[in-house]
Amino acid sequence: MKTWWLPFVHAMNGIRQAVKEERHMKVHFLIGLIVLLVAFYLPLTSTERAILCLTVGVVLSAEMFNTAFERTVDLVTQEWHPLAKAAKDIASGAVLVLALTSIAIALCIFVPYLVQ
Numbered sequence: 001m002k003t004w005w006l007p008f009v010h011a012m013n014g015i016r017q018a019v020k021e022e023r024h025m026k027v028h029f030l031i032g033l034i035v036l037l038v039a040f041y042l043p044l045t046s047t048e049r050a051i052l053c054l055t056v057g058v059v060l061s062a063e064m065f066n067t068a069f070e071r072t073v074d075l076v077t078q079e080w081h082p083l084a085k086a087a088k089d090i091a092s093g094a095v096l097v098l099a100l101t102s103i104a105i106a107l108c109i110f111v112p113y114l115v116q
């Protein structure tokens, strides 16, 4: 019989696997942890903390979507193919866009507190 918590277990396995097997995911995870620790150490407003939490979550999710894309492409072909390259490069580009946006957001929030 299927239990209601089984999808949650599968999702947790997915997170564990991505962190364990993906070098970039480890880096994003570590940076996200540092950002959250600093966010709760500095006297930020609740809104600023919420924005930083959202930013960290969005980047981690994007990296996991990128990993899922890469695995799917590898499942379809192990051969070099221009479409496989485009799919992987575009997915990586999406993560880069979000990572740069997150850096901009973090600077906007942290810099005023750090220069005081």
Ligand SMILES: Nc1ncnc2c1ncn2[C@@H]1O[C@H](COP(=O)(O)OP(=O)(O)OP(=O)(O)O)[C@@H](O)[C@H]1O
Pocket: 024, 066, 070, 077, 078, 079, 080, 081, 082, 084, 085, 088, 089, 092
């Ligand atoms: N089947 C393929 N055909 C053509 N190019 C490919 C193929 N597989 C990978 N590539 C190229 O190699 C790059 C790295 O792909 P790989 O699957 O090794 O991901 P990765 O090293 O985990 O990348 P990322 O840094 O984006 O997480 C891709 O962005 C793409 O440019």
